[in-house]
Amino acid sequence: MxxxxxxxxxxxxxxxxxxxxxxxxxxxxxxxxxxxxxxxxxxxxxxxxxxxxxxxxxxxxxxxxxxxxxxxxxxxxxxxxxxxxxxxxxxxxxxxxxxxxxxxxxxxxxxxxxxxxxxxxxxxxxxxxxxxxxxxxxxxxxxxxxxxxxxSTEQRQTLHLSAVFVNNFSNQMYRIAHEISDAKHINFDILKPLILETANKVQEMSPYMSQTGPAKRNDKKTLKRHIKLLENEEHRDIYELLTQSIQKTHGIKYKFNSKKKN
Amino acid sequence: MxxxxxxxxxxxxxxxxxxxxxxxxxxxxxxxxxxxxxxxxxxxxxxxxxxxxxxxxxxxxxxxxxxxxxxxxxxxxxxxxxxxxxxxxxxxxxxxxxxxxxxxxxxxxxxxxxxxxxxxxxxxxxxxxxxxxxxxxxxxxxxxxxxxxxxSTEQRQTLHLSAVFVNNFSNQMYRIAHEISDAKHINFDILKPLILETANKVQEMSPYMSQTGPAKRNDKKTLKRHIKLLENEEHRDIYELLTQSIQKTHGIKYKFNSKKKN
Structure with missing residues (x-):
């Protein structure tokens, strides 16, 4: 006891x-x-x-x-x-x-x-x-x-930092998706299964292996259209920075040619 | 049929x-x-x-x-x-x-x-x-x-964009956490339950309501320490931008005073 x-x-x-x-x-x-x-x-x-x-x-x-x-x-x-x-x-x-x-x-x-x-x-x-x-x-x-x-203490502090990425920052990705879809009167429920599936996938597979999407595929048409669709400058900055991060991870180089919209 | x-x-x-x-x-x-x-x-x-x-x-x-x-x-x-x-x-x-x-x-x-x-x-x-x-x-x-x-077509295109945030970008958050923890020989398995819990939480609660962590709390000591812990400049940029995004969402203002490390 x-x-x-x-x-x-x-x-x-x-x-x-x-x-x-x-x-x-x-x-x-x-x-x-x-x-x-x-x-x-x-x-x-x-x-x-x-x-x-x-x-x-x-x-x-x-x-x-x-x-x-x-x-x-x-x-x-x-x-x-x-x-x-x-x-x-x-x-x-x-x-x-x-x-x-x-x-x-x-x-x-x-x-x-x-x-x-x-x-x-x-x-x-x-x-x-x-x-x-x-x-x-x-x-x-x-x-x-x-x-x-x-x-160790050093490992624990790194884990705590890593937890900010997988928890707080992922959650902020959900939040931005919520904002974007709300603005077009889209039911956020539609995105919930994808949120779960994304988290489920990395239980078995590395995040590197499970990556998909326009950044990974370097699908320039879609990347451009997405940037145009984003009305909020902060959301555009995040889209660009994370697209670049994914492409760096997967050895691709795409340059967004306009930082500012219009 | x-x-x-x-x-x-x-x-x-x-x-x-x-x-x-x-x-x-x-x-x-x-x-x-x-x-x-x-x-x-x-x-x-x-x-x-x-x-x-x-x-x-x-x-x-x-x-x-x-x-x-x-x-x-x-x-x-x-x-x-x-x-x-x-x-x-x-x-x-x-x-x-x-x-x-x-x-x-x-x-x-x-x-x-x-x-x-x-x-x-x-x-x-x-x-x-x-x-x-x-x-x-x-x-x-x-x-x-x-x-x-x-x-509608417009809604579908916005959904597709939202899916990039909840799927590709969240997955990249997992990837960065994987990189950071690997560098300190930490078993990525430790983070997997948190990844699942974060996705599970927003099945019932809005991402706004479910946010936690140092950015939301405006815990300046932790924010500073995390930036110092991050050895990769791109990871620091992402940490800063997403911290600011969370703080904007929750009406907090914190200014990182050093863009560059050292």
Whole structure:
């Protein structure tokens, strides 16, 4: 049995709390949050506190707080030589105060407050200062059906950056498509299967292999017509830059001859 | 029963052929292709030909050929006043020779030759010159479990453009993430669940609502660190442009203060 004390009450903390509650080999001994309001409804399932001095002993303290709060909050923990981890993709292990044994337990997924999170779809990147602690974090990930990956701080920061590309930037591609199609009164539902298929394809095949479309084919007529169709200058800039990026990836060179429309 | 004659043997034609073969209310009367080689293995299931003069009568002729071939090939068809449709997202209905009754049957999906295509995930955008023909294309789409959408030529061209954003450009985001993570010896598998989740999220929620991340939060520290982490200038340009795009969408203004690294 791994005893956990959870610190923080944001999206990651809340999802981890619910997952730990369902895990047979994990017990959440306490849940701390600065504001009592966010966690008080859980007081029948676990001990909820808003005073750091009340923190008990546990196998691991999981600080699921905002990036900026990690360093300062870890300094104010009223104990030493215990095992403290944070859950951030971008904060260094060394930002945690060195009075405790440090680690990272970073779930790489997009968390929203509402939707229930199935942790079997959440890879967890783990890192520990002391090798002996690695197994505990692996067990903790596996207890909630996650797949643990041992990752260095540098790798984790690169993963976090990569996640911006596959998550935030892909989502912005969907957003622009939504804007463009809305303007012509087209039901966005028509595009949803293609969005899913595009994501599905790279589960089996590399993104390099799965690329298609006018940029990859260097279909100049279509590239020109698309640029003409785009009424928003920012959308045109994105179309050109990403077309060039695809062509560079696939060893093709096409030059858009007009930066400005009309 | 709808009788179909299929013209062409590319990805779209091949997938349509297999779907029609399984549809109870559709019969593929003939399959034409310029080169006999590509279709001759189907000669036990349907009449395969490579000579346009052998074309028989059918309810609808489906020209699933490359965009550039639509106009010229439609001119060489040795009959008039029959119903001829193309399957292109970007070619106008009026590019078909007007000696026949014209239509469009455009499946909006990413087709690869290998994978079997489940047409229940393929919206089909239909357009007809004569209103009376609309129902036949609807029936044809529904016969292969597709959802038909009545779409104008202008809407279809905008959809085709939107598809480039959600498919080709999203895929390039995956590709860049693959490059970045490969360079640090990170297993790309770690990012796959996030790719799927991002696509899944917008099936229920608008891309506007589902956006997260440092650009949306205007997390300046992370934005700066990410730019520093990116070693490739093109990747930095894309990061900056798409961050700005997200921030514009969400009414935030952040200025990257260094275009060039070092």
């Amino acid at each position: 791994i005893s956990v004390i959870l610190i923080g009450a944001g999206n990651v903390a809340s999802h981890l709390y619910r997952a730990f509650l369902n895990a047979e080999s994990v017990v959440v001994k306490q849940w701390y949050n600065r504001s009592f309001e966010a966690i008080k409804s859980y007081k029948n399932d676990t001990e909820v506190i808003n005073d750091l001095s009340q923190l008990k002993e546990a196998d691991v303290y999981i600080m699921a707080v905002s990036d900026d709060a990690v360093a300062s909050l870890s300094k104010t923990l009223p104990f030493t030589n215990r095992f403290v981890v944070h859950t951030s993709g971008s904060v260094s292990l060394h930002d945690l105060d060195k009075k405790n044994t440090r680690g990272v337990f970073y779930p790489l997924q997009s968390f929203s407050k509402e939707a229930e999170m199935d942790f079997s779809n959440v890879p967890i990147c783990i890192e520990t200062e002391e090798k002996t602690k690695l197994q505990m974090l692996k067990d903790l990930a596996e207890a909630i059906d996650s797949k643990p990956y041992k990752i | 709808i009788s179909v004659i299929l013209i062409g043997a590319g990805n779209v034609a091949s997938h349509l052929y297999r779907a029609f073969l399984n549809a109870e209310s559709v019969v593929v009367k003939q399959w034409y292709n310029r080169s006999f080689e590509a279709i001759k293995s189907y000669k036990n299931d349907t009449e395969v030909i490579n000579d346009l003069s052998q074309l028989k009568e059918a309810d609808v002729y489906i020209m699933a050929v490359s965009d550039d071939a639509v106009a010229s090939l439609s001119k060489t068809l040795p009959f008039t006043n029959r119903f001829v449709v193309h399957t292109s997202g970007s070619v106008s209905l009026h590019d078909l020779d007007k000696k026949n009754t014209r239509g469009v049957f455009y499946p909006l999906q990413s087709f690869s030759k290998e994978a079997e295509m489940d047409f229940s995930n393929v919206p089909i955008c239909i357009e007809t010159e004569e209103k009376t023909k609309l129902q036949m294309l609807k029936d044809l789409a529904e016969a292969i479990d597709s959802k038909p959408y009545k779409i």
